[in-house]
Structures are given as C-alpha cells and as structure tokens.
Amino acid sequence: MNDSTTREPSVPVASAAGGADVPKAYRYRSMERLLLPGTSAVALVSALMGGSLVVGMGLAIIGLLAFWLLTHSRLSAALITGYASTAAAWFLIGELDAGNSPGPGFWLQVVAAWAMAWACVEQLAAINTLSRFYQLLLNILIPLLFGLWLLILWELLTRGLNVPQVLLPSPSLIAERFTESTSILWADFQQTFLKAVLIGYALGCGSGFLVAVLIDRSPFLQRGLLPIGNLVSALPIVGVAPIMVMWFGFDWPSKAAVVVIMTFFPMLVNTVAGLSAAQPMQHDLMKTYAASYWQSLFKLRLPEALPFIFNALKINSTLAMIGAIVAEFFGTPTVGMGFRISTEVGRMNVDMVWAEIAVAALAGSLFYGAIALTERMLTFWHPSNRS
Amino acid sequence: MYEALTTQENQASAVIDIAQLSLTFPTSDGDVHALSDINLLINQGDFVSFIGPSGCGKTTLLRVIADLERATAGSIQVNGLSPAEARLARAYGYVFQAAALYPWRTIARNVALPLEIMGLNSRDIEQRVRHNLELVNLSGFEKKYPWQLSGGMQQRASIARALAVEPDLLLMDEPFGALDEIVRDHLNEQLLQLWAKTNKTVVFVTHSIPEAVYLSSRIVVMSPRPGRIHDIIDSDLPRERDLSIRETPEFLALANRVRDGLRAGHSYDEVA
Numbered sequence: 001m002n003d004s005t006t007r008e009p010s011v012p013v014a015s016a017a018g019g020a021d022v023p024k025a026y027r028y029r030s031m032e033r034l035l036l037p038g039t040s041a042v043a044l045v046s047a048l049m050g051g052s053l054v055v056g057m058g059l060a061i062i063g064l065l066a067f068w069l070l071t072h073s074r075l076s077a078a079l080i081t082g083y084a085s086t087a088a089a090w091f092l093i094g095e096l097d098a099g100n101s102p103g104p105g106f107w108l109q110v111v112a113a114w115a116m117a118w119a120c121v122e123q124l125a126a127i128n129t130l131s132r133f134y135q136l137l138l139n140i141l142i143p144l145l146f147g148l149w150l151l152i153l154w155e156l157l158t159r160g161l162n163v164p165q166v167l168l169p170s171p172s173l174i175a176e177r178f179t180e181s182t183s184i185l186w187a188d189f190q191q192t193f194l195k196a197v198l199i200g201y202a203l204g205c206g207s208g209f210l211v212a213v214l215i216d217r218s219p220f221l222q223r224g225l226l227p228i229g230n231l232v233s234a235l236p237i238v239g240v241a242p243i244m245v246m247w248f249g250f251d252w253p254s255k256a257a258v259v260v261i262m263t264f265f266p267m268l269v270n271t272v273a274g275l276s277a278a279q280p281m282q283h284d285l286m287k288t289y290a291a292s293y294w295q296s297l298f299k300l301r302l303p304e305a306l307p308f309i310f311n312a313l314k315i316n317s318t319l320a321m322i323g324a325i326v327a328e329f330f331g332t333p334t335v336g337m338g339f340r341i342s343t344e345v346g347r348m349n350v351d352m353v354w355a356e357i358a359v360a361a362l363a364g365s366l367f368y369g370a371i372a373l374t375e376r377m378l379t380f381w382h383p384s385n386r387s
Numbered sequence: 388m389y390e391a392l393t394t395q396e397n398q399a400s401a402v403i404d405i406a407q408l409s410l411t412f413p414t415s416d417g418d419v420h421a422l423s424d425i426n427l428l429i430n431q432g433d434f435v436s437f438i439g440p441s442g443c444g445k446t447t448l449l450r451v452i453a454d455l456e457r458a459t460a461g462s463i464q465v466n467g468l469s470p471a472e473a474r475l476a477r478a479y480g481y482v483f484q485a486a487a488l489y490p491w492r493t494i495a496r497n498v499a500l501p502l503e504i505m506g507l508n509s510r511d512i513e514q515r516v517r518h519n520l521e522l523v524n525l526s527g528f529e530k531k532y533p534w535q536l537s538g539g540m541q542q543r544a545s546i547a548r549a550l551a552v553e554p555d556l557l558l559m560d561e562p563f564g565a566l567d568e569i570v571r572d573h574l575n576e577q578l579l580q581l582w583a584k585t586n587k588t589v590v591f592v593t594h595s596i597p598e599a600v601y602l603s604s605r606i607v608v609m610s611p612r613p614g615r616i617h618d619i620i621d622s623d624l625p626r627e628r629d630l631s632i633r634e635t636p637e638f639l640a641l642a643n644r645v646r647d648g649l650r651a652g653h654s655y656d657e658v659a
Binding site: 287300379383386 | 453455474475476477479484491500501503504505532534
C-alpha cells in the first residue's frame with residue numbers, strides 16, 4: 001500500500017501541483033478495480049436472485065458512483081461507500097428481525113455490502129493529505145469501522161445461518177443480556193476488578209519494585225533471590241490458586257494473593273534490569289558531583305529505569321486480569337467474573353459468559369491504555385517516544 | 388573574591404602534584420601498565436594538555452586526578468588533598484568525551500543538576516544556570532531537550548554544566564573529539580577566552596596536535612606501553628591568542644616539537 005500511495009499522490013495534492021497541466025488519467029489500484037465494480041456486479045445479481053430490489057440497485061449504483069467519484073475525491077468516495085454499506089447492513093438485519101428466511105439474494109447482498117465497507121476502509125487508509133487533527137480522527141475511525149463490520153458480519157452470519165446460541169450467540173443477544181444484567185455485571189466487576197485485580201496489582205508491582213531497589217545494593221541477594229523468583233514465576237496458577245484459597249479464604253484476598261504472585265516477579269526482574277541501564281559515563285558524572293547513593297538513585301537510575309518499569313506494568317496488567325479471573329474457578333463467594341463465567345457456562349447461558357468477556361475485555365483495554373498513556377507522558381524523552 | 392585577592396600567590400601554587408605515580412590493571416593475561424612513573428606539577432592558571440596516541444594513558448591519568456580511578460603506587464595531591472577528598476569537596480568540573488546530558492531534563496535543568504546535588508537554593512541555581520548558558524552561547528535554549536540540539540550545542544551545554552559548579556579546576560577529556568572541524572575551532576576559541584577571563588586551571592586531553600598547541604600553556608606528550616610522560620613542552624605563545632596564531636612560525640615550531648615527541652614515542656613502541 002505504501003508504494004501505491006507514493007506512486008499516486010491523492011487527489012488534493014495532484015490537483016494543487018499539476019493544476020496547469022493536462023490532468024493525467026487516474027490510475028486505479030488493483031483493489032479499487034476489484035472491489036467497487038465487483039460490488040456493483042454482485043449487488044445487481046442479488047436483485048435478480050430475489051434479494052431486495054432497493055438494496056441491490058442502490059448498492060450497484062453507489063458502487064459505480066464511488067468508482068467514478070474516486071478520481072476526484074477519495075474522501076467523498078470513502079464517505080459515500082461507508083454510508084451506503086452501513087445502511088445496507090442495517091436493512092439486512094431488519095430483514096432478519098422481520099422473520100424473513102434468507103435466500104441467495106440476501107447472502108449476495110451481505111457480500112456486496114461487506115465488499116463496499118472494505119472498499120471504504122481501503123479508501124480511508126489511503127488518505128494521507130489531511131491535517132494532523134483529522135488524520136488522528138481517521139486513525140480512530142478506521143479501527144472503529146473495522147470493528148463495527150466484524151460485529152455486523154457476526155450478527156448476520158449467526159442469525160442468518162441459525163447458529164445454535166450455545167455455540168455462538170449473536171452480538172445483539174449479548175448486548176441484550178448485557179443491558180438486562182448490568183447490576184450483576186457491576187457487582188462481578190467490583191469483586192474481581194476493583195478488589196482482586198487492582199489491589200493485587202498494586203501490592204505485587206509495589207513489592208516487586210521495592211524488593212528490586214533493596215536487593216540492588218546486594219549482589220548476594222540478587223544472585224540468591226532472582227533464581228528463586230524465577231521459580232515462583234513458573235508456578236502454575238492452577239496449582240497456586242487453591243492453596244491461596246486455603247490460606248486467605250474464599251473472598252477476594254485469596255484472588256489478590258494469586259495476582260500478587262503473578263505480578264511480583266516481572267516487576268522485580270524489569271526493575272533490576274532498569275536500575276543497571278544507566279551508562280558508566282553517567283555514573284562517573286554523578287561521582288564527580290560527589291552525589292550520594294539516593295541522589296544518583298532518584299536523579300539518574302530511576303528515570304533511566306522508567307521504560308523497564310512501565311514494561312512490567314503493562315505485562316502485569318494483562319497477567320492480573322487472567323490471574324484474578326482464573327483464580328475464581330477454585331472457590332469463591334457467589335460473585336465475581338470468574339465465578340459467573342464458570343457457573344453460567346454450566347447452565348448453558350453462553351450469552352452471559354460473553355457479556356462477562358466483554359466487560360473483561362473493556363476493563364483490560366482501558367487499564368492497559370491508561371498505563372500506556374502515563375508511560376507516554378513520563379518517558380516522552382525515550383528514543384521510542386520522541387516526536 | 389578570595390581568588391581575585393590572592394591571584395598573585397596562587398599563580399605559583401601547585402593545584403595538582405603528581406610524584407612517581409603508577410597504575411596497573413590486573414587482567415587475565417597479566418598486568419597492564421596503564422601509567423608508569425608519572426611526575427607532573429600543574430600550577431594555578433595553567434592550561435595543560437595531555438596528548439598521545441590511544442592507549443598512552445592520557446584519559447586514565449585525567450581519571451586518576453578526578454578520583455574515577457585509583458593509582459596503585461606513588462602519590463597525587465589535588466589542591467593539597469587526596470583525589471577522593473578533592474572530589475568530595477567538589478574541587479573540579481569534569482567534561483566527558485560525550486555530552487552525557489540526561490534526556491529527560493531540559494538544557495536548563497541539565498545544567499542545574501550538579502547544583503541540585505550540591506543543595507543550592509533555587510534562586511542561586513537559576514542565576515548560575517542563566518549565567519553559564521550565556522557563557523557558552525546557549526541562551527534561549529533553556530527549555531529545549533538535549534536530543535533537540537546538535538552535537539556541538541550538546542557539548543556546550545555539558546561545558547556549561549561543568550562550569551556551573553564554579554570549580555577552579557576544569558578537567559576535560561577530549562570534549563570536542565566528536566565534533567566537526569568548524570565547530571571545534573569555534574569551541575576552542577570560546578574555551579580559550581573563558582580561560583583568559585577566569586584564570587581557571589584546565590587539564591585537557593586530546594589527540595589533536597593543533598588543538599593542543601593552540602590551547603595550552605604546557606603540553607604533556609605521552610607514549611604507550613607502558614603509559615608514561617615522554618616530554619613536557621612549555622609554550623611561549625602569548626596567553627591572549629586567536630585562531631590566526633596557527634599560521635605563525637612559533638606555532639608551527641611548537642607543533643613540530645610535539646609531533647617529533649609523538650613519533651619518538653611511537654618508534655620506541657615499534658622496537659619493543
């Protein structure tokens with residue numbers, strides 16, 4: 001895609017640069033040639049094979065229109081295809097809601113709408129002439145559109161093909177279950193995320209960091225403790241979780257303890273590595289200033305260790321989620337995300353399991369995102385973050 | 388102020404006094420004699436250059452003065468103290484081969500770093516930072532980060548950082564080695580002006596003959612294996628000089644003497 005964008009600068013640049021020249025014929029990229037006329041052809045056939053006449057003709061016309069519009073403005077072509085494909089998808093889902101059994105015309109229209117959405121994302125991804133703000137907006141819009149179409153296809157396929165709910169419920173069913181049981185989901189979220197994950201994470205990362213700073217001055221402890229830490233990190237949580245339940249009881253402290261065990265070692269190893277990351281010359285510099293141990297720790301070695309520490313924080317955010325949820329499979333009060341998943345799966349309420357998974361994915365992403373954002377702010381100076 | 392009153396007496400007093408100093412690094416293939424039988428007296432206000440091929444111990448000698456290495460035999464005094472005591476008394480400013488600025492600190496905060504460690508109050512720090520950045524022509528770059536500046540500017544910032552400590556003794560380890568010729572000439576000129584203005588003692592490591600001759604009041608020619616002093620040349624060039632002095636016969640004569648000294652050191656090496 002890179003070379004094609006350099007070969008053919010998008011329309012605004014071309015028109016600005018070569019305004020006086022005779023405009024050159026637009027050179028379509030192979031994907032454009034395939035997707036847009038292809039969409040029109042499939043849509044046309046779909047109308048003949050019993051699909052909705054409006055959707056079929058509409059998609060066919062808009063496909064050709066976009067194909068022509070492309071040579072003038074890539075953005076308008078993208079907007080029109082994006083709008084048309086989403087409207088078509090909306091209509092197709094409405095068909096299923098109305099209880100019409102899908103025929104070949106329906107499926108061809110699904111294919112046509114999907115191909116048009118693909119063309120839309122293709123066009124959006126090829127735009128590189130917007131201002132920084134709009135480019136940023138585009139960077140959010142593209143994955144959103146991509147995700148939306150994943151859900152649309154999931155919905156159309158599961159419902160159109162009558163996939164048994166136990167195997168894979170449709171997104172609308174999961175969303176329905178989600179909105180119906182927000183109070184249960186919130187209670188589970190509180191129990192698992194706000195208590196076990198966050199407290200365990202803070203204790204595990206905090207103690208890993210402190211121990212790293214403490215053993216940093218003692219080669220004996222580094223040699224003795226690091227291999228043992230390695231051993232601890234290799235312990236399977238499946239084995240540790242029941243023992244933690246025996247030690248700390250059924251409620252969240254035993255889950256937090258599992259999280260502590262899982263997050264302690266990555267933080268320890270990363271901080272120890274980070275503390276020795278400073279160059280000898282920088283140590284010499286501190287020595288010429290007659291800096292104390294604590295001064296060189298706070299002014300040189302900890303800032304130098306920050307990228308390593310954030311690495312551990314990010315790894316641990318995922319580990320903590322996994323640890324807390326899986327630990328609940330081994331004895332828990334009747335609340336918690338892991339508990340809910342294991343019991344609802346037993347009762348064949350797979351939509352509830354998916355709703356919990358959605359909560360976990362959302363919480364995990366936000367957690368990770370918050371850490372990554374803090375990292376960007378604090379390690380802006382690191383070569384990998386410099387703008 | 389004290390310094391200004393007693394400049395006359397200080398002129399003759401030894402800042403660095405090295406006698407029969409040796410340094411041996413033990414390695415698995417036997418001992419490496421990095422420095423052997425060094426005798427050197429450096430007075431207040433001297434500009435002394437150590438010149439020699441790589442491996443002659445010029446940087447090691449500077450590091451011994453700075454207490455970044457310990458001598459294995461002989462004696463050394465800095466301001467009448469042992470190097471360790473002098474370091475703890477912050478008797479010198481040290482400029483490294485690379486700027487070694489901290490990327491998470493702005494230029495102003497980098498220059499402030501030693502002052503923060505010394506525990507100065509923020510008003511003094513601010514004033515000294517401003518003054519020293521002016522001295523190296525970096526006013527207006529206070530809020531920039533090191534990686535936004537060119538190599539020459541970074542090295543100037545690191546010199547400002549060493550000067551901010553306000554030491555009487557400046558130790559410089561090939562500070563301009565990584566810079567291009569034009570920038571290097573410019574910084575040499577600035578350094579010389581600074582030296583003339585402040586009567587500081589400067590010990591300067593280099594492997595460039597013109598740089599050594601242009602800057603120094605004394606040139607210490609060193610040779611390798613074992614690292615030792617081959618010759619000490621007193622410069623008769625005037626203290627006030629500019630770059631045009633490099634075309635004069637006096638300058639060329641000095642440069643030739645240094646070159647001969649370096650050659651002699653090398654030929655010994657080849658025979659051995």
